[in-house]
Amino acid sequence: AASLETHPGPYSGNLTPTPHEDVTHYNNFYEFGMDKADPAAHSQGFHPLPWTLEITGLVRKPVRLDVEQLLRSAALEERIYRMRCVEAWSMVIPWDGIPLASLLKDADPDPRATHVAFESVLRPSEMPGQNGGLSGIQWPYVEGLRLDEAMNPLTLLALGIYGETLPNQNGAPIRLVVPWKYGFKGIKSIQRIRLLDHEPPTTWNRLASDEYGFYANVNPQVDHPRWSQATERVIGAHSLFGAARQPTLMFNGYGEQVADLYRGMDLRKNF
Amino acid sequence: MSSDSTRSPAAVGRMLKRHWRVILYPIGMIPALWLVWQGQHGALGADPVNVFERSLGLWAFRFLLACLALAPLKRFAGINLLRYRRLTGLLTFFYASLHLLAYVGLDHGFDWGVLWTDITHRLFIILGMVALVLLIPLALTSNAFSMRLMKRRWKFLHRLIYPVAVLAGIHFFLSFKTLNDVSAPYLAGLAVLLLCRVLPRRRR
Numbered sequence: 273a274a275s276l277e278t279h280p281g282p283y284s285g286n287l288t289p290t291p292h293e294d295v296t297h298y299n300n301f302y303e304f305g306m307d308k309a310d311p312a313a314h315s316q317g318f319h320p321l322p323w324t325l326e327i328t329g330l331v332r333k334p335v336r337l338d339v340e341q342l343l344r345s346a347a348l349e350e351r352i353y354r355m356r357c358v359e360a361w362s363m364v365i366p367w368d369g370i371p372l373a374s375l376l377k378d379a380d381p382d383p384r385a386t387h388v389a390f391e392s393v394l395r396p397s398e399m400p401g402q403n404g405g406l407s408g409i410q411w412p413y414v415e416g417l418r419l420d421e422a423m424n425p426l427t428l429l430a431l432g433i434y435g436e437t438l439p440n441q442n443g444a445p446i447r448l449v450v451p452w453k454y455g456f457k458g459i460k461s462i463q464r465i466r467l468l469d470h471e472p473p474t475t476w477n478r479l480a481s482d483e484y485g486f487y488a489n490v491n492p493q494v495d496h497p498r499w500s501q502a503t504e505r506v507i508g509a510h511s512l513f514g515a516a517r518q519p520t521l522m523f524n525g526y527g528e529q530v531a532d533l534y535r536g537m538d539l540r541k542n543f
Numbered sequence: 544m545s546s547d548s549t550r551s552p553a554a555v556g557r558m559l560k561r562h563w564r565v566i567l568y569p570i571g572m573i574p575a576l577w578l579v580w581q582g583q584h585g586a587l588g589a590d591p592v593n594v595f596e597r598s599l600g601l602w603a604f605r606f607l608l609a610c611l612a613l614a615p616l617k618r619f620a621g622i623n624l625l626r627y628r629r630l631t632g633l634l635t636f637f638y639a640s641l642h643l644l645a646y647v648g649l650d651h652g653f654d655w656g657v658l659w660t661d662i663t664h665r666l667f668i669i670l671g672m673v674a675l676v677l678l679i680p681l682a683l684t685s686n687a688f689s690m691r692l693m694k695r696r697w698k699f700l701h702r703l704i705y706p707v708a709v710l711a712g713i714h715f716f717l718s719f720k721t722l723n724d725v726s727a728p729y730l731a732g733l734a735v736l737l738l739c740r741v742l743p744r745r746r747r
Contacts (some may be wrong), residue, residue, distance in 0.1 A: 306723045309588070361590055407721040441674035479721065498667040498717065500657050505590060505650075512582025512591045517652060 273436035274343075278368040281349030283426060284531070289352060290433050290508045298507060300357065301460055302409060303392070303465045311402075311441035318398045320322040320437075320444035320461070327375065330385035335368035335378055339445045343431055345370065349433070351428055355450035355458075356490045362504040366448050368432035373423045376381045381419065381467050382533070388422040389472035390448060391417045391464040410477060415448065415459035415484065416472035418533075425449055426529050429462070452526040453487045462519040485543040490524035494543045564630065573632040574602050575641055586649050596645040597664050597718070599673075601729075603638035604715055606631050608732050611708060617741040632704070636682040639675045639711075645747035667717040705740065708733060 277542050278334035288495075289295070301311035306320075323339035355363045376388070392413035396402040402411045421427065428449040431438060438444040443460025450457045456476050466472075483497055492502045501520055509515040523530050558736050561650070579599050580588050587594040594712055610631035617623045651657050661668040712733045719726050 294589040306719075306721075306725070359546070361593070369673055406723055406727050409721065490558070495664075497577075502657060502659060503654075505592060507589045510585040510587075510589065510591060512579065512587060512595055512649070515590075515592045517650075 273432075273439055274347055275436050276343065276368050276432045277346070278348040278350050278432065278435055281351050283526075284350065284352035284366075285362045287354065288444065289354050289366045289434075294508050295363060295365055295433060296439050296441060298363075298456065298466045299362065301401075301441055301443065303406065303461075304410070304441065305401050305403045312439075314400055315440035318395075318412055318440045318444070319459075320440060322464075323445045324460060325446055325465065327379040327465045327467075329389070329468055330382035331379040331467050331516050332376070332382060333380045335375070337375070339431070342370070342446070343437060345473075347374065348431065351449070351451075353426075353428075353449060354524050354526075355449075355451065355455055355522075356504060357519060358454035358456055358484065358488065358496060358501075360496075360499055360501060360503070360520075361507050362518075363422055363507045364521075366434055367428055367430040367469055368435060369430035369449065371425055372427045372429050372444075372448070373425060375386050375429065376465075376467075379467070384469045385467035386419055387468045387471050388417050388419055389418075389466045390459045390462050393461045393463050393467075397477065397510075408476060412463075413475045414472065415474050417450065418471075418535055419467070421450070421530075424530060424533065426526060436453040452490055452523040454484075454490060456484065457488050465492055475512060487534075487539075490520060490541075491522060491539055491543070492520040493522075549577060564626070567627075567630050568633070571606070571630065572637065575599065575638065590651045594644070596642060596650055596706065599638050599645055600715070600718070601640040602634050603642055604711060604729055606635040606638060607708060607711060608729065608736065610635055611733070611736040615736060621738070633682060636678045643672075648659060670710045670717070671714035672746055674707045674714060677707045677710070681707075707735070710724055714735060 284406075295313045298308045299311040300308065301315070304311040304314040321340055323338040325339055325454060327337070348368050349370070350366055350368050352364060352366045356364050361386040390511075394402065394412040395413075401407075417427070424472075428451075430443070430447050430449045431445060433439070438447065443458070446462050447460040448458050448462060457474075462490040472482075472488060474486055477486055490501075495501050503517045504520045506518055522528075548678070578595055582591050582595050586590075589635065608672060613624050613628050613631070616623060647653060647658060647701070654723065662672055664667075681703055684697060684700060712730060716726060716730055722730075
């Protein structure tokens with residue numbers, strides 16, 4: 273990974289990042305395999321550059337971004353965010369990226385646009401997990417946000433971690449980070465962003481709609497059908513009898529920034 | 544035989560020959576010790592509790608499959624290893640119990656509130672729990688004394704292993720987000736072993 277020019281951004285608080293080794297070797301990235309160790313082991317043949325990210329759909333000025341240029345952008349900022357996986361574990365990750373809102377504004381969204389659809393790369397020759405398999409996942413991976421969620425200042429397109437370009441296993445070269453939502457919303461290796469006037473399908477919701485909702489907001493009061501979401505295992509202890517569990521925070525601790533987005537909504541129904 | 548103090552070398556030899564299989568029990572427990580050792584030395588990775596808990600469950604499932612394989616092995620391949628049914632069955636119970644203990648103690652820190660919700664609301668947990676509860680009478684009556692005492696009822700009771708296998712199979716399937724390379728071979732193995740039991744017996 274190459275080092276990045278980055279400056280501290282807002283919302284980082286005083287969180288202590290999870291060790292680099294764990295952030296880069298404990299990953300869910302089914303394109304490279306289903307075990308947490310698979311992405312680090314099987315992503316070394318993936319070529320993240322050159323890369324073009326396009327923003328199309330209901331926009332007045334479709335954008336084609338050269339990610340190599342974006343990596344040299346002065347706008348890169350560090351955001352240290354909590355990351356809560358739907359599987360009830362959590363990390364703290366120092367991302368380097370650009371607020372999604374600033375890129376969407378450049379594309380000048382049409383007033384009819386209500387949602388944003390994200391599409392990951394489809395490259396079976398470099399992503400062993402995309403070759404058939406038993407999972408039943410339809411590739412490429414797709415995700416979505418409401419436009420107001422996408423425009424929230426917390427929402428980040430990350431190009432790096434720990435001041436370096438993203439390792440392949442973390443979603444190189446560019447990925448989404450939505451810190452108040454479960455980790456699977458953070459789609460990796462994004463090639464296409466489209467603005468729509470309707471809610472787009474999302475990969476895990478398509479596979480098991482009773483377990484993974486469109487919103488997927490971190491919520492300790494709404495359990496997963498197979499486990500409680502009230503608490504989370506803290507990644508990074510490495511010792512069987514010294515591992516910690518901590519309470520999960522509503523909106524993963526970002527309620528001050530995002531609770532207004534969901535005012536009046538039943539979060540049990542819209543989980 | 545005379546009293547212990549005067550046991551002759553020949554008698555000791557006879558006893559070892561009869562009871563040598565006892566050493567298979569501690570050998571079967573080595574994977575558990577190995578997991579504990581790895582856990583204490585940082586070798587279970589970033590989420591050691593989860594790996595520990597799942598690995599114990601997987602070992603329980605492996606011994607369950609081994610136990611279920613013994614009868615078909617004799618019937619279809621003529622290899623008689625039925626004397627290992629008690630060993631494999633008790634090791635299944637041993638690993639399933641440790642699996643539960645890891646879930647209750649290590650994973651949830653004996654948080655009874657969370658555990659109560661789990662065992663009253665989540666099919667995934669309920670199936671696993673019922674499977675383990677059904678194993679208890681099998682483990683308790685796995686000795687020769689119970690066999691003699693219960694006679695035909697013993698055989699009937701021990702057919703409980705089939706519902707246990709079905710429940711454990713569904714629990715195992717549900718423990719992954721999707722079907723995958725890890726779970727599929729085990730589930731296929733279980734399906735084959737259960738199908739063996741419903742094949743009609745040839746009349747003699």
